[in-house]
Amino acid sequence: MPPSTAALQAMSPDAGWHGFFNADARQLGPDVSALIDQDREKELQSLNMIASASYAPLGLRQIEGTHLVNRAPMGLPGRRSVANCEQLDAIENLAIERAKAIFGAEYVNVQALSSTIANVAVLRAILPADGARLLTFDELAGGHVSHGAMRHITGANREVVSFGVTGNGIVDLDQARDLARRTRPHVLIAGPSSYPREIDFAALRAIADEVGALLFTDIAHVAGLIAAGIHANPVPFSDVSTTSTQKTMCGPRNGAFVFAKERFGAAIDAAVFPGLQGPAASNMIAARAVQMEMIARPAFAQLMRDVVANAQAFAAGLEEGGIELYTGGTDSHMVMAYTGESWTQPQLVAGLGAHGILGNAMRAPGRSGEPRTAFRFGSVALTIRGLDTAETMLLGREVAAILRAGPGAPADPGRLRRLQALAAAHPVPSFAD
Structure with a gap:
């Protein structure tokens, strides 16, 4: 429906800046709104089979569109640097406690703005500053670029070796064990980005324990399957795990959850904020709180x-x-x-x-x-x-x-x-x- 005459007058140059704040999207940005409509129609006419894609429920989108989009309090619940955060603290605590219950985590951070940022923050928090050694699931075999690829910041100034798959496409645990014994990594990282089979994270935990390494599991693609009980849950026996909010989690594409042992919590909190980003907007965290309730159903x-x-x-x-x-x-x-x-x-x-x-x-x-x-x-x-x-x-x-x-x-x-x-x-x- 086109804007009314009164609405157009309110948005006229003579109305001043006051008119911006009550104008709807089509009044404020008609050209961009038209492009959004065109993309929406194209999506309806297409068959979206992008493996990282899902559709966020309307209710989660509505929560992200509330006035909380204006709220981004610095710090953690109970430790904010601004006043009037009681409801925001309650919302973030709901997101944290629900995520702990579903995934069996000792500690959860819900503030990272993407799972890649979460991966970078985790490695900054748990690795030594110099001479860090990583053993990762090879990107060609199905690992993710943020697990230590040389062209990614997670691989910069770190010694990285990778294990892959056998000739029939099974994760090569023998190769992983041999490389772990030879390189003595600080962290073993694994998770599927383009690997369609369930990974035996428990076997990788045993390899990490044998050489005194930490286990970091990236479950971004399979977190929804884990929450549903379809895949085994590595979070309780991993030192740290990360997941995005979308993919099989079916939430808005806006951030990540970090699960970890309690002893790493303070370092990960600091690595996320202020280490890599500003404070996460409260509308995003509110959507994550509701998302955690949704995936438990x-x-x-x-x-x-x-x-x-x-x-x-x-x-x-x-x-x-x-x-x-x-x-x-x-x-x-x-x-x-x-x-x-x-x-x-x-x-x-x-x-x-x-x-x-x-x-x-x-x-x-x-x-x-x-x-x-x-x-x-x-x-x-x-x-x-x-x-x-x-x-x-x-x-x-x-x-x-x-x-x-x-x-x-x-x-x-x-x-x-x-x-x-x-x-x-x-x-x-x-x-x-």
Whole structure:
């Protein structure tokens, strides 16, 4: 609905700055609002299979839009540097206590503005300033860049060695143990960014204990599965763990949770703020408090079971269509599909995007260890939209046909219509407002 005459007059140059504060988004920024509307329509017409993507429930978005967006009190609950924080302290304490209860953590920080910032802060807090040694899950095999990659700040001025997977795609615990014995790392870091199987964190804990290392588990991609009881929970026996608020956690894309042993708490708090960032806005922390209550509900556990079932059905559809999978399948929301040598990574993104299929082109190790081009898919967003296993298996076959056709093949009009109809039949529930 266009703004009224009175509203337009209130926003006229003669109205002064007072008019800004009661104008709605379309009055204040009509050009940007129009672009947001266009992106929203494009999202509705697409099939979002980005593995890190989910849809935040409307209620969490509404909480982030409250007046708390203006509140960012410095410090921790009970130790603020400004007055009138009693309700904000209560909200943050709710987020902390709920996260402790769900994940079995001694200590929780809810202020980090992203999981990557959380990872950087954790390593600053628990590693020696000089001569730090890391043993990490290799990025090619499925680890994350913020686990010590040389091009990332977490790898700067640190000795980093990595373990990978065996020829059949299983995390190579023998290699990890051998490297740990030879390098005596201060910290062993593991977590899946593009690895679709459940990681045996308990076995890595045993390796860390053998060489006197700390265990740091990054559960950002599987935290929702852990909360639902689908994957084993490494938080109680890890020295520190981190997760983002989105992905399988289905929250707004705005930050992270840090779980740790109590003895690391003060150092991690200081490394997050003021070490790396200003204070987190209270609207974000309020959304995290409600998110923790949401993921404790039985309905969320059912959602996660559906997420895994859909990923496995999609993987089966790809295999029926002749596509080889990294590790041969999935235990999670994630599927990694080898795409053949004819596709480059930019061609993959563009080619599948032209069909309304969104995901990430990446690399994964082949059977002999050499890097191969792969495409990473995720099932969380489409499960929230209501797709079932029959539809995701069909989608897998359609995607397989696109991949087999190669980058130069023209789009099949019938396939485009089927994919567009599938998207249209499943609107995003949280886009209602």
